[in-house]
Amino acid sequence: MHTFPPTASPLNNPISILLVDDCPAFRQGLKSLLEFHSATNAIQFQVIGQAASVQQASSLALQQSPMLILLDMELNQESGVELLHVLSTNAKTSKVLVLSGHEEEEWVFKAMQAGAKGYVFKHHLSLQLIEAIQVVMQNQIYLPPEVATRFFQLFHFSQGQSMSSSPNIHLTHREREVLYWLVQGASNEIISQELYITVGTVKAYLTTIFEKLNVTSRTQAALQALKLGLVST
Template identity: 55%
Template sequence: MTDAISVLVVDDHAEFRQGLRTLLGFYTDEAASFEVVAEANSAEQAIEMLEAHNPKIALLDMDLGEGTGLDVLQRLKTLGLETRVLSLSAHCEDEWIFQAMQAGAKGYVAKDKLATQLYDALRTVLQDEIYLDPQLTSRFFRLFHSSTSIRPVPIEGTKIRLTDREREVLYWLVQGASNENIAKELYITVATVKAHLTAVFEKLKVRSRTQAIVKALKLGLVEAD
């Protein structure tokens, strides 16, 4: 087995921290394992633990009793550490997501989705990629585009040749729709949706739904409503 990946858990509820420890324990296999090297219940304590342990990953609650996750993210920028922060929150409002990602978080997971998304989120950020639920991705980039002067690059996007159906599937993907919902909207089977997505991923040269959404918005192939 490879060396354990060090993790700092930051949350102001002891029961939730223990739940994360338990969940991380389920992810141990021949490829990787996770070791909680420290815990913190406030922004100040989190910063102390970051400096003391320099963990590979920090699971950071955004709404702490003392201080906020944003305080930790902003301080982390000045410490020169390579800790990758995965933000955890009960808040899924656009502004919360936007602020966390702008402050340097490598991913954002809603607390009610931890059981199904945490492992994928961890593996994604460990590969130096950004993790966002597809539904959150669309909302984040919609707010990002509306708050900056950055615009899509349609000229580059014209080099990517999508069929009309692939473009329709991509449109609904950007809106955060599941495969099942896309199938209902377009009156096709889920298997057909998956086939179109496979083709879209190949043409966009991406490996995940999140990457496809980001690239589609960046190139102006579709817009988030």
């Protein structure tokens, strides 16, 4: 099942793919899966590169210009969201499909907000990967059916609310900095590093921010921040 059904005829040209995951065994398994489908189906896949870090992936993406990038959201100590921001600026012709073990709504929202065209849970790869690739390569959005409805409810909420009717919320300069990094998808550890404060201090700021925004989760805080124009992406 997918969010929007594909409407075009089968994809005749080989799809060039860059694999980005910090686990060599997973990349090899993914490559084998794609090769198997190429041998048994009309759609052809060509893995033109593999990367384990943001730097490797961004360099290969610029050099090879793959049609599709299959991206994990966690690359050792780096974030797939960081790479998505880089690609959205420097490799705009490459579509990105996220393959992640994280099934929480906030991870899906972070990826899609940062420019991903689709999101597949890793334990569903054998059932959903090929369908997801077809959907994404036809300029449509693919999301796991169990999160699609909730995601679009959140998306339309964040896009559809009028800023003029929003309450006046005062945040300190530091609170806005913490909120900015939260919207970027940064963990508490990354926020602490970026702002040179402790993780405990980050948590304290988040507690205050949640109270001021009247929310109870990071995803809700990110939505409110964007809706109210408190931060820019």
